[in-house]
Amino acid sequence: MAITGEIFRQNLTEFLEESLSPSSELHVLAVDDSLVDRHVIERLLKVSSCKVTVVESGRRALQYLGLDGETGSLGLDVSEFWYLVCGVVLTLVSAKVNLIMTDYSMPGMTGYELLKKIKQESSMFREIPVVIMSSENVLTRIDRCLEEGAEEFLLKPVKLSDVRRLKDFIMKGKVKEVEKKSLKRSTIVCNILTHLTSMRSVTIIALTIILKEC
Amino acid sequence: MDKVHSHRQVAVIKHSLFDQGYLDEQFIQLEELQDDANPNFVEEIVTLYYRDSSRLISNLDHTLERNPLDFNKLDTIMHQFKGSSSSIGAKKVKAECTLFREYCRTRNGEGCRRSFQQMKKEYAILRKKLETYFQMARQAGPKETAFRPK
Numbered sequence: 001m002a003i004t005g006e007i008f009r010q011n012l013t014e015f016l017e018e019s020l021s022p023s024s025e026l027h028v029l030a031v032d033d034s035l036v037d038r039h040v041i042e043r044l045l046k047v048s049s050c051k052v053t054v055v056e057s058g059r060r061a062l063q064y065l066g067l068d069g070e071t072g073s074l075g076l077d078v079s080e081f082w083y084l085v086c087g088v089v090l091t092l093v094s095a096k097v098n099l100i101m102t103d104y105s106m107p108g109m110t111g112y113e114l115l116k117k118i119k120q121e122s123s124m125f126r127e128i129p130v131v132i133m134s135s136e137n138v139l140t141r142i143d144r145c146l147e148e149g150a151e152e153f154l155l156k157p158v159k160l161s162d163v164r165r166l167k168d169f170i171m172k173g174k175v176k177e178v179e180k181k182s183l184k185r186s187t188i189v190c191n192i193l194t195h196l197t198s199m200r201s202v203t204i205i206a207l208t209i210i211l212k213e214c
Numbered sequence: 215m216d217k218v219h220s221h222r223q224v225a226v227i228k229h230s231l232f233d234q235g236y237l238d239e240q241f242i243q244l245e246e247l248q249d250d251a252n253p254n255f256v257e258e259i260v261t262l263y264y265r266d267s268s269r270l271i272s273n274l275d276h277t278l279e280r281n282p283l284d285f286n287k288l289d290t291i292m293h294q295f296k297g298s299s300s301s302i303g304a305k306k307v308k309a310e311c312t313l314f315r316e317y318c319r320t321r322n323g324e325g326c327r328r329s330f331q332q333m334k335k336e337y338a339i340l341r342k343k344l345e346t347y348f349q350m351a352r353q354a355g356p357k358e359t360a361f362r363p364k
Contacts, residue, residue, distance in 0.1 A: 035266045036298040039259055043247045105293065135297050157240045157301050160247070 026167055027051040031061045031102035031114065032133070041101065041133075041158060048163045058102070058109030062117060065097065067125060097128055099170050103156075104134035104141065112145055119149040129170060133158055220354035227347050236340050241303030253356065257348045263302045264341055270295045271334065278327060288326060289318040306336040 028050045030041045038054045045052040055061050062068040100118065102111040109117075115130050129151035134141065142153045151169075154162050231237045241256070248255045273291050277284060296311035310333035317325035 034294065034297055034301070036259060036263050036301050039262060040244070040247075040301050043252070043255060047247050047249075135293075135300060156297065157243065157303075159243055 024171075025049065025051050026098045026170055027053070027096065028099045028101060029061060029064060029097045030054045031056075031058060031100065031106070031111065033057060033103060033106040037103065037156070044158060044160055044163050047160065048167055050163075050167065053097070057106060058111070058114035058117075061100070061102065061114055065118075065125060067117070067121060099166065100128055100130045101154075101158075101166075102130065102132060104132050104136075104145070112141075112148065115145060115148050115150055129173075131166060217354065220350070224347070224350050224354050227343075227350060231343060231347065235305050236343060237303045238305040238308075239303065240300065244303065254352075257351075260302055260344055260348070263298055263304075267295055267298055267337075270298075271337070274330060278330060283321075283323045283326070285318045285321055285326075289315055292318065304337075304340055307333060307340060310336055 026049075028045050030038065030045065030052060032038045032041060032054070033056055038056065042052050042054050053064060055064055059068065100114075102114050104111040111132050111134075115132065118128065118130055119126055130149070131152045131154060132145045132150045133154045133156050135156040137155055145153050152166065232241075244256045244259060270291055274288065274295070277288055277291065292311055292314050296308060296315070299307045299311060310329050314326055314329040314333060317323075317329060
């Protein structure tokens with residue numbers, strides 16, 4: 001649970017920073033086991049004015065998103081518990097990533113398996129668009145990914161024009177999402193507030209900021 | 215005038231690399247990602263490629279020494295190597311990789327060994343050519359200075 005506490009503590013800091021200076025920047029999580037490709041995709045995205053987080057595997061991607069289901073033991077101390085509460089609240093009100101781009105062929109967890117895991121989530125994570133990248137133009141593979149909910153299937157090597165097109169598409173969707181989310185957020189936060197009793201100052205600050213955003 | 219001449223030389227080398235089929239469009243895509251803040255991005259990626267792929271090559275070497283050959287493993291390693299080669303625009307290297315994978319598919323050990331040797335040749339030739347190209351490009355300096363009056 002200490003690890004989860006740490007992850008949520010990091011999430012909280014990041015979220016607070018973003019809330020205080022809201023950016024219209026797209027945050028993309030890129031997943032690729034190839035070192036060269038990771039560098040290239042990172043550059044492609046930075047040139048396209050996106051915030052980038054690059055990881056080397058599906059496992060790491062899920063860890064980053066906080067979806068790896070590591071619950072650990074129940075040895076919580078009080079501060080850990082409150083960070084956990086913050087984390088839950090934050091998870092509910094914001095997905096920290098606007099787009100996931102993943103390579104298809106990866107050892108361990110393939111891009112397809114990562115896609116499935118994300119789409120199986122019952123939270124906002126399911127709504128994050130996932131794009132599959134592959135060097136192989138296999139029709140059955142493409143179909144399978146699209147059927148599972150992939151936004152798009154890109155043939156590698158990925159071009160700047162591909163990224164720009166994606167970004168435009170996501171940004172359009174993002175504007176609509178922000179309008180929808182404001183209403184959703186206030187409802188969720190009100191529900192949580194009525195259920196929580198004594199709150200630590202950190203939680204109060206986080207929730208105040210969230211309410212301000214609505 | 216020297217600067218202009220150097221830049222022209224660099225352009226000639228680059229042109230021939232494309233003409234002779236060593237590089238493809240992807241190399242140009244990478245160059246488009248360079249800017250004043252990241253002027254050596256392509257060279258950095260190519261350096262990374264040669265460093266990273268050397269372990270894949272020695273992996274292939276070892277795997278080709280086995281008897282009987284594990285074609286699935288060979289194909290998997292080559293798939294990775296081909297991917298990286300494709301990402302830097304290494305056209306001839308990539309073509310040999312494709313051939314190698316075809317030999318894996320048809321379980322042709324001799325074909326694999328032959329195309330692997332050929333691939334290594336192309337890989338080495340390209341490395342030399344790109345080293346020369348990057349060196350000349352660095353010496354010629356950023357394009358703007360070429361037209362600064364004396």
